Amino acid sequence: MSSVDSRALARQLISGNQAKGEKATRKSLGANRKPTASVTPIGRSFDDHPGIIALLAINQNLDDKKIDNPYFKAWSKRKGSRLLIDNQWKINFSSYNYLDMASDPDLAEAAKQAIDQYGTSVSAARIVSGQIPLYEELEAEFADFFGTEDALVFISGFLTNVSTIGYLFNEKDLIVHDALIHNSMISGALMSGARRLNFSHNDAEALDKLLRIHRNRHERCVVLLEGVYSMDGDFGNVQPIIDIAHHHNCSVMLDEAHSLGTIGKTGRGAQEAMGIKPDDVDIWMGSLSKSLGSVGGYIAGSKALIENLRYYAPGAALYCATTPPASAAAALCALQKLKTETWRVRKLQTNFTYFLKRANELGLNTGISEGTAVVPIITGDTNTALELTTRLNKQGINVQAIFYPIVPDGEARLRFFINTAHTKQELDYTLNKIVENIKAMK
Numbered sequence: 001m002s003s004v005d006s007r008a009l010a011r012q013l014i015s016g017n018q019a020k021g022e023k024a025t026r027k028s029l030g031a032n033r034k035p036t037a038s039v040t041p042i043g044r045s046f047d048d049h050p051g052i053i054a055l056l057a058i059n060q061n062l063d064d065k066k067i068d069n070p071y072f073k074a075w076s077k078r079k080g081s082r083l084l085i086d087n088q089w090k091i092n093f094s095s096y097n098y099l100d101m102a103s104d105p106d107l108a109e110a111a112k113q114a115i116d117q118y119g120t121s122v123s124a125a126r127i128v129s130g131q132i133p134l135y136e137e138l139e140a141e142f143a144d145f146f147g148t149e150d151a152l153v154f155i156s157g158f159l160t161n162v163s164t165i166g167y168l169f170n171e172k173d174l175i176v177h178d179a180l181i182h183n184s185m186i187s188g189a190l191m192s193g194a195r196r197l198n199f200s201h202n203d204a205e206a207l208d209k210l211l212r213i214h215r216n217r218h219e220r221c222v223v224l225l226e227g228v229y230s231m232d233g234d235f236g237n238v239q240p241i242i243d244i245a246h247h248h249n250c251s252v253m254l255d256e257a258h259s260l261g262t263i264g265k266t267g268r269g270a271q272e273a274m275g276i277k278p279d280d281v282d283i284w285m286g287s288l289s290k291s292l293g294s295v296g297g298y299i300a301g302s303k304a305l306i307e308n309l310r311y312y313a314p315g316a317a318l319y320c321a322t323t324p325p326a327s328a329a330a331a332l333c334a335l336q337k338l339k340t341e342t343w344r345v346r347k348l349q350t351n352f353t354y355f356l357k358r359a360n361e362l363g364l365n366t367g368i369s370e371g372t373a374v375v376p377i378i379t380g381d382t383n384t385a386l387e388l389t390t391r392l393n394k395q396g397i398n399v400q401a402i403f404y405p406i407v408p409d410g411e412a413r414l415r416f417f418i419n420t421a422h423t424k425q426e427l428d429y430t431l432n433k434i435v436e437n438i439k440a441m442k
């Protein structure tokens, strides 16, 4: 990779890409959409919006079945693997706090110091409010961690995908993605206006066929995939998909939201677990809200990519206030701890390997999960999943039910996020209760 002088590049970007920046703005305002041919105007009320109709149906079903609403559950304290809910310390499987960083005293101290020094907000987009050294330090750590030229931090992981993909690609481009990629990447693809095609999950051959037909009809083409898939807990088929993408002259974006800190001997994600080289992926993406106990997202890659996003991606520096100082300080502290406290990764991996193995021994359906921090227990039927989560909650276990349309119809599940702080006793207790309840519900 060549090194680029950032100021010269910025000048070039400002003149050369002005039009594209404006176009991105118009696009985000929806100014380029044509009106739909024939519609019946709807009035001011949102009471009959499809979302609220669906929600009413879900609530009615919960009432009919006498199942507690499992969502937006109020909790008041966190300690390691436990959450204080209704005055009971429940074993928690519902947050992505994989490495138990979110209640770590060092992260809390770093966050408090950042508040004392910089306040609770930088109060505008970075391009306007200026830099604080914390952002540069965090971005340098990410670039060093992934072996890339540069990195950029965004205020949310979701927005990182939306704004990066939405900004980089346009109507002449092609976005090809694994069928199971996260909604944030799809939202970015929709915002970009590029043509979007998907290939069946992890199927490199299907990708190859698709690119043979469609690649040459488009300017840029990017292939989107994940290191670990968050609904099923299986690994991405990363290297074969990268090889096909490169063969067809496409760039690659890899979302490591669930692989950073969780896979590879020391938690270095796909690079360590699958031998992916820094240059194999053009756009390294991840979230700060999972293994790093904070909130936000990052992109790591070439100097040109990052400088472009830094100046123009709506949601990075433009039009959007950035990560609060406390969150940047917490993420920086977590990233440094990830390098030194490798026991966290080892303990997490011991825990999830045990949980999956024991679940299978007990005859539970874990789908295609293959030894990651996400382990689904598939019940199939939505009401079974909802009833199971209610029963477990009463027995001191906090876990979420997921069902259609988030996962395919008939594949409702409880999704367990395993944590470094879970003890073997907690995992055994949980698995035994699942088995007991399933039997009792038959």
Ligand code: PMP
Residues within 6 Å of the ligand: 156, 157, 158, 159, 161, 182, 184, 226, 230, 255, 257, 258, 287, 288, 289, 290, 295, 296, 297
């Ligand atoms: N990518 C993936 C694969 C995710 O699962 C998520 C959220 N769970 C995101 C991106 C968005 O990250 P965040 O929640 O930190 O905004």
